[in-house]
Amino acid sequence: MEERPLTQAPSSLYDLFPSHFSLLVSGPPGVGKFEWIAGLARAYLERGERVVFVTLDMHPREVRERARAVGLDLGKYEGTGFLFVDSYSATASEKPEDAGGKKVYSVASYSNLEGLGMAISKAAVDLKPPIRVVFYTISTLFLHNPPAAIGKFFQIVTNRVKTNIGFIAYAVHEGVHDPLTMNLLRSLVDGVVELRFNDAMDREVRAHHLRGISLKSEWRPFAGGMA
Amino acid sequence: MTDHTATGIQILDDKLGGGFTRPAAILLFSDHPSEKRLFAEQFVITGVRAGERCLYVDFFRAPQLARRELTKFGAFDERLAVFVDATSAQLLIPSTERYAIHEMGDLDHIMDTVERAIRETKPARVVVDSMEFLADRFPKDAVFRRWRQLLEVGKQEGATVSYLFLNWTYGQTEVERIEDMSDYVVEFQSRMRTGVLQHFLRIRHSGGEGVQTNWIPYTFKELVGLTVYFPRILVTGPFNAGKSTVVRALCKDTVSVDRLGTTVAFDYGNIEVMGLEAEVFGTPGQERFDFVFQIFAREVNGILLVIDGTRAEDLVRAKQIRELAGRNVPTVVLANNADLPGQLSPDEIRSRLDLGAEVPVVRTIATEGQGITEALRLLAEMILGLR
Numbered sequence A: 001m002e003e004r005p006l007t008q009a010p011s012s013l014y015d016l017f018p019s020h021f022s023l024l025v026s027g028p029p030g031v032g033k034f035e036w037i038a039g040l041a042r043a044y045l046e047r048g049e050r051v052v053f054v055t056l057d058m059h060p061r062e063v064r065e066r067a068r069a070v071g072l073d074l075g076k077y078e079g080t081g082f083l084f085v086d087s088y089s090a091t092a093s094e095k096p097e098d099a100g101g102k103k104v105y106s107v108a109s110y111s112n113l114e115g116l117g118m119a120i121s122k123a124a125v126d127l128k129p130p131i132r133v134v135f136y137t138i139s140t141l142f143l144h145n146p147p148a149a150i151g152k153f154f155q156i157v158t159n160r161v162k163t164n165i166g167f168i169a170y171a172v173h174e175g176v177h178d179p180l181t182m183n184l185l186r187s188l189v190d191g192v193v194e195l196r197f198n199d200a201m202d203r204e205v206r207a208h209h210l211r212g213i214s215l216k217s218e219w220r221p222f223a224g225g226m227a
Numbered sequence B: 001m002t003d004h005t006a007t008g009i010q011i012l013d014d015k016l017g018g019g020f021t022r023p024a025a026i027l028l029f030s031d032h033p034s035e036k037r038l039f040a041e042q043f044v045i046t047g048v049r050a051g052e053r054c055l056y057v058d059f060f061r062a063p064q065l066a067r068r069e070l071t072k073f074g075a076f077d078e079r080l081a082v083f084v085d086a087t088s089a090q091l092l093i094p095s096t097e098r099y100a101i102h103e104m105g106d107l108d109h110i111m112d113t114v115e116r117a118i119r120e121t122k123p124a125r126v127v128v129d130s131m132e133f134l135a136d137r138f139p140k141d142a143v144f145r146r147w148r149q150l151l152e153v154g155k156q157e158g159a160t161v162s163y164l165f166l167n168w169t170y171g172q173t174e175v176e177r178i179e180d181m182s183d184y185v186v187e188f189q190s191r192m193r194t195g196v197l198q199h200f201l202r203i204r205h206s207g208g209e210g211v212q213t214n215w216i217p218y219t220f221k222e223l224v225g226l227t228v229y230f231p232r233i234l235v236t237g238p239f240n241a242g243k244s245t246v247v248r249a250l251c252k253d254t255v256s257v258d259r260l261g262t263t264v265a266f267d268y269g270n271i272e273v274m275g276l277e278a279e280v281f282g283t284p285g286q287e288r289f290d291f292v293f294q295i296f297a298r299e300v301n302g303i304l305l306v307i308d309g310t311r312a313e314d315l316v317r318a319k320q321i322r323e324l325a326g327r328n329v330p331t332v333v334l335a336n337n338a339d340l341p342g343q344l345s346p347d348e349i350r351s352r353l354d355l356g357a358e359v360p361v362v363r364t365i366a367t368e369g370q371g372i373t374e375a376l377r378l379l380a381e382m383i384l385g386l387r
Helices: A010-014 A033-046 A060-069 A113-127 A147-165 A179-187 B010-015 B036-049 B063-073 B107-121 B131-135 B140-156 B172-181 B243-250 B287-296 B312-325 B346-353 B372-384
Strands: A021-027 A051-055 A082-086 A104-106 A131-136 A166-173 A191-197 A203-208 B024-030 B054-058 B081-085 B125-129 B160-166 B184-193 B196-206 B216-221 B225-236 B254-259 B262-273 B276-282 B302-308 B331-336 B361-363
Touching: A010 A033, A021 A033, A021 A147, A021 A179, A033 A051, A033 A060, A033 A131, A033 A166, A033 A191, A051 A060, A051 A113, A060 A082, A082 A113, A104 A113, A113 A131, A113 A147, A113 B184, A113 B196, A131 A147, A147 A166, A147 A179, A147 B184, A166 A179, B010 B372, B024 B036, B024 B140, B024 B172, B036 B054, B036 B063, B036 B125, B036 B160, B036 B184, B036 B225, B054 B063, B054 B107, B063 B081, B081 B107, B107 B140, B131 B140, B131 B160, B140 B160, B140 B172, B225 B243, B225 B262, B225 B287, B225 B312, B225 B372, B243 B262, B243 B276, B243 B302, B243 B331, B243 B372, B262 B372, B276 B372, B287 B312, B302 B312, B302 B346, B302 B372, B312 B346, B331 B346, B331 B372, B346 B361, B361 B372
Parallel strands: A021 A166, A021 A191, A051 A082, A051 A131, A082 A104, A131 A166, B024 B160, B024 B184, B054 B081, B054 B125, B125 B160, B225 B276, B225 B302, B302 B331, B331 B361
Antiparallel strands: A191 A203, B184 B196, B196 B216, B216 B225, B254 B262, B262 B276
């Protein structure tokens, strides 16, 4: 396969991923994983694909607000092309998300990995596969579950998504997990996208080890979601 | 007092002689995420509706949320559903329950609280949702020791104790140890096929009765509960045997795609009886429609093969149809028109159709609905592995 140059417009990186694929998006906290993932969701929604957003770190309300900041109006798609799996609200003992009658799949506990797995499947069935799933973040699960349980959960969900649902991108915080855990997660996905700050504190992105995709894995400037 | 605890799934309870024995230890197991919690919830609601006190130990939901979610089964007497709150402490919020776990890192405190709740409330049924919460967080030996003790307390107090367990972290040996502690092992599975989620359960082990089942497909309906669900029952047979009449006799509402009274595409109907739900498809009998048949014959749960019990000449075609569908698909033969003179003998039907001993032949009068429900029940039991 011919090597495709990676330009700095994120949308071209988004175009790389086949409909059935799994991806780990890693980087230190604050580097812009959310922006990158929101940009990914935006690219897919704008071309008519369906997206499930699994939120463990933020209230759906906050996801909507922050998505708007990168030019993505989720309200336009919610219910038809977009659904939340909300594992944040109930756990943060906030009122479960009520999106004005819009359907949200909620999971009441970070420890309920089974419920989380089923909620992803149900949301996918609702939107009709193939769909794109974004998971923000897998790191949060590690605060509440033993690594061995998450390892198996991660493997099962990734397989289920790739076989029956489509695409999944998991965000993971760099520098908070031990190297063994990171290696395990990397080994279970088809590819990795990394984000970092360079010495000048500018943000950079690179994709590497994309299974079946030939790509020069060099660091490129990451301008944020405003592609 | 009954010595059984019904599951609320009629066909299963019938075979179990009324439900799980009481007392008993019941493992609700899955190796992957599944919908087994619905089964556990229904188990509690069925008990509450029978006037039994039930104890629900919930590690994943605060009791106020659990109570709200249980109303998906309809109204129930909340006083009979007692909760052990094992969630509020995880969320760092105060609990208003009589039984609450305050220190989530202390296995003895957790198990002592559950045991105290069992001793004090003397429930008929206990659900622990779920055992993996403990298995994933505490040393194996301590978990096993306390689990045995919990089951012992349950037995002393006459409770049927069920526990959900999704195996995230244990090896095969530990799973077998848990199975050995259990009087029943019910296994669950959720699969995604062609964009649809399908749920299955099976009884893999039961101490007393020795009942085992095939994978039973089930679905959940708001305010109804768990229903055994067959997405595809085929009603088929030679031309003019009475297939459409059978579909109409089985189903309240049917749709028929026909021309001058002969089915040219298919009949369709939906059944809800005996805690069973099924989609029923009647196929045309003429050979020129075999292509339709082959479309419907894919992934069928079972077949009602309708023949005219007075027409020996049709049986060649009937045998051909059965072979087209596959001989290992559960099948019941309906010898229809049992009210007409000139009935073929059962032996003749069996030998002409080359039926094995496992295939029942039921005499029916479809126009009067006679024998139809019996045939369906037999078919359901064959599919579920209860025969």
